[in-house]
Amino acid sequence: MDSRIGNLYPSSKFTFIILIILLSMLVPGFIFQYMIFLFIFLISLFSGTAIKFLSTFMKSIPILILFIFIFQVFLIVNEDSQQIWAFIHFSQIGLMTSLTMTSKIVAISSSIIWFFQVTRVKDIIYALEQSGVSQKVTFVIASTIQLIPQMLNLSRTIADAQKSRGIETEGTLFVRMKAFIPMIGPLVLSSIQQIEERVLALESRAFSSKAKKTSIYELRKQKIDYIIVIFCILVLIVYIVWRIKL
Amino acid sequence: MKRGIKHDFSLLALLLIPVGVSLNVVGYQLSTILKLPVFIDQIGTIMVSMIAGPWIGLLAGLLGNVVNGMLNPIAIGFSIVSVSVGLVSGYFSKWRFYTNIFGIIIACVLLTIVQAFSAAIVTVFLFGGVTGAGTDLITATFLATGRELWNSVVSTNLISGAVNTIINFGISWLIIRKVPDRFLIKLNYGAPYIKKEVNVNG
Amino acid sequence: MSIISLININYTYPLEEKQTIHSLSLDLEKGCVYGLTGANESGKTTICNIIRGFIPELYKGELTGEVMIKGKNINDYNIGDLATIIGYSFQNPFTQLSGVKDTVYEEIAYGMENIGVPRSKMIQKVDEIVKMFQLEDLIDKNPFELSGGQKQRVAIASVVALDPEIIILDEPTSQLDPKSTEDIFEIIQLLKKQGKTILLVEHKVDLLAAYCDEILLISRGELVMQGPVKEILSNPKVVEYGGQLPQVALYFIKKAKANGSSVSQVPLTVQEVYDHLNKDGEV
Numbered sequence A: 001m002d003s004r005i006g007n008l009y010p011s012s013k014f015t016f017i018i019l020i021i022l023l024s025m026l027v028p029g030f031i032f033q034y035m036i037f038l039f040i041f042l043i044s045l046f047s048g049t050a051i052k053f054l055s056t057f058m059k060s061i062p063i064l065i066l067f068i069f070i071f072q073v074f075l076i077v078n079e080d081s082q083q084i085w086a087f088i089h090f091s092q093i094g095l096m097t098s099l100t101m102t103s104k105i106v107a108i109s110s111s112i113i114w115f116f117q118v119t120r121v122k123d124i125i126y127a128l129e130q131s132g133v134s135q136k137v138t139f140v141i142a143s144t145i146q147l148i149p150q151m152l153n154l155s156r157t158i159a160d161a162q163k164s165r166g167i168e169t170e171g172t173l174f175v176r177m178k179a180f181i182p183m184i185g186p187l188v189l190s191s192i193q194q195i196e197e198r199v200l201a202l203e204s205r206a207f208s209s210k211a212k213k214t215s216i217y218e219l220r221k222q223k224i225d226y227i228i229v230i231f232c233i234l235v236l237i238v239y240i241v242w243r244i245k246l
Numbered sequence B: 001m002k003r004g005i006k007h008d009f010s011l012l013a014l015l016l017i018p019v020g021v022s023l024n025v026v027g028y029q030l031s032t033i034l035k036l037p038v039f040i041d042q043i044g045t046i047m048v049s050m051i052a053g054p055w056i057g058l059l060a061g062l063l064g065n066v067v068n069g070m071l072n073p074i075a076i077g078f079s080i081v082s083v084s085v086g087l088v089s090g091y092f093s094k095w096r097f098y099t100n101i102f103g104i105i106i107a108c109v110l111l112t113i114v115q116a117f118s119a120a121i122v123t124v125f126l127f128g129g130v131t132g133a134g135t136d137l138i139t140a141t142f143l144a145t146g147r148e149l150w151n152s153v154v155s156t157n158l159i160s161g162a163v164n165t166i167i168n169f170g171i172s173w174l175i176i177r178k179v180p181d182r183f184l185i186k187l188n189y190g191a192p193y194i195k196k197e198v199n200v201n202g
Numbered sequence C: 001m002s003i004i005s006l007i008n009i010n011y012t013y014p015l016e017e018k019q020t021i022h023s024l025s026l027d028l029e030k031g032c033v034y035g036l037t038g039a040n041e042s043g044k045t046t047i048c049n050i051i052r053g054f055i056p057e058l059y060k061g062e063l064t065g066e067v068m069i070k071g072k073n074i075n076d077y078n079i080g081d082l083a084t085i086i087g088y089s090f091q092n093p094f095t096q097l098s099g100v101k102d103t104v105y106e107e108i109a110y111g112m113e114n115i116g117v118p119r120s121k122m123i124q125k126v127d128e129i130v131k132m133f134q135l136e137d138l139i140d141k142n143p144f145e146l147s148g149g150q151k152q153r154v155a156i157a158s159v160v161a162l163d164p165e166i167i168i169l170d171e172p173t174s175q176l177d178p179k180s181t182e183d184i185f186e187i188i189q190l191l192k193k194q195g196k197t198i199l200l201v202e203h204k205v206d207l208l209a210a211y212c213d214e215i216l217l218i219s220r221g222e223l224v225m226q227g228p229v230k231e232i233l234s235n236p237k238v239v240e241y242g243g244q245l246p247q248v249a250l251y252f253i254k255k256a257k258a259n260g261s262s263v264s265q266v267p268l269t270v271q272e273v274y275d276h277l278n279k280d281g282e283v
């Protein structure tokens, strides 16, 4: 994230992925969309996040795409479906649907993955605050991001403690189901007690003050940020005008 | 309870959103650790909607999916499901469905339907009937028996939705029974779950 | 005019039958350090919450009587603005962090951000606070990774950063080791030098004896004793009310009783013991 791209203002990167998402939806066919994946991969290389990008992408997207092909091409019965064996058919229409659908999924999800890998949550929150989003909203986002890892840690501690107190976590489905409550119950109760106290702590830090908030963290827009935003808007306009004229 | 929507967003209620989201994540992790066949990943949303109302429930659902979406963008597509569950469950709490067994049954049935249809819409229109999870096999089976896509996806989601709702709601309900009265009294939607009789102007 | 006045306060928590605070009246003067002590569950935290306005605003329940802050009724203040007048830190070091900041530096600034202090002023103030609380080594750390004592120090620092005239510290040292406790008391002394009014809830009477001007003793929701440290912490009645006396005081009370001399002369701190013994020619 300390790369040049990592240090761009969040809204520049956001405008960029919005452009990509819009184009993937507007451009007909699927070649352009699949090219986007390669393009994002290239940018990831420049951002120094290529490996992270591929591993995140591979975890969820390929299986989904595979299933879409299986469903659309072989299982769903379309007008042009030809039976191959029992309930398995082949459909050219299904193939086209799969290609257009999966190419969009690939393009959009790869740009989202890239965005979150090269943008600090802290920067996103700062940018939201600066653009006038309510303090309550940014507060909730920031505390969620901070709380999740803590709760995961705490849940591990509780799980270990409960195991050592003899709660069975192996065995029949029923036994494992029953283990769930003693593991999550104490977590809920302790977090509820904690937020009760945190309300007071936050009020002591003037959370409810009506004043307009300032920020000690600062992120400045560079010239390049303006260039990127203008460039993205121009590309979109040119594309739309070109499509209309066609 | 005729108060403005703003009234729902006390600081305590806001702080329940991160807790709800984290509980969903922890629930999901525990489900994998315990190798459960269903993912208990909505307890946070349901619990928070029960004690803090529809809007907080909605936000907990939404934020949960957005946070998951940072690692798996598909989750963002399914936000609408958690959002509906949080919102609808919150209204059921507001209308005091959860205080008696008939209300609970009706609420669970309706929640299942809401969950199934919202999930089916996303699944069919965004992902061609697929979710990338184990339940796709059920949908595939329905398809193989010659049902249409929409029909198959809705059927799958009604089955998985019912199981999910019952388990997630059941656990949330059990846990809320254990939440101290002094906490519930501070929340706008906590009153139905208070065990003690409310005295004075509490 | 007293900086804080409680006038005939009665309070009952919601859902409770029994009243928690009974006809409590109290005046605190500007610039003094008050030690609020008493048995567990006697109502110390409840009183702090009443002074800060969290009761009844956040807790609900039934409160009667008047709370005056700087001569103005507390209801005339906005709960958000009170943070700049009354700083309040709590017993549990683990729940006092904002939970939205990932460095100690930003954590300290959080309150000032909320009241809209300009950035350059904020930086100046944070630097000043960091120096005062000796947090130089911690500023880049994640607040959640700190030890209990460090968290407590950061929490107090964050509250002091708002420059409140009144500071309430509710058992700031109850979960801390002796060294961290010492650090906190040094900070209390510094704050006193700056003219802050401090209300300190504390069980460690030896430290109260050394640092406070006055002692308030609470028993079962009632203010049973109030007065200068020397007067209260040498009075055997404190023990009857569930409070504690410094070990040395107990010893000298016993001795005074045996000699038949007055108990108001009892030394409370090591220094006083030293002077006392010196005077008697026993050292």
Ligand SMILES: Nc1ncnc2c1ncn2[C@@H]1O[C@H](COP(=O)(O)OP(=O)(O)O)[C@@H](O)[C@H]1O
Residues within 6 Å of the ligand: B182, C013, C014, C016, C020, C038, C039, C040, C041, C042, C043, C044, C045, C046, C047, C059
């Ligand atoms: N939120 C609450 N609801 C009901 N009772 C409470 C609450 N908080 C404290 N109490 C009760 O009020 C009494 C005084 O508590 P507290 O002020 O915390 O005492 P202390 O700080 O002196 O230990 C106790 O009996 C306690 O159980």
Ligand SMILES: [Mg+2]
Residues within 6 Å of the ligand: C044, C045, C046, C091, C170, C171
């Ligand atoms: Mg207390």
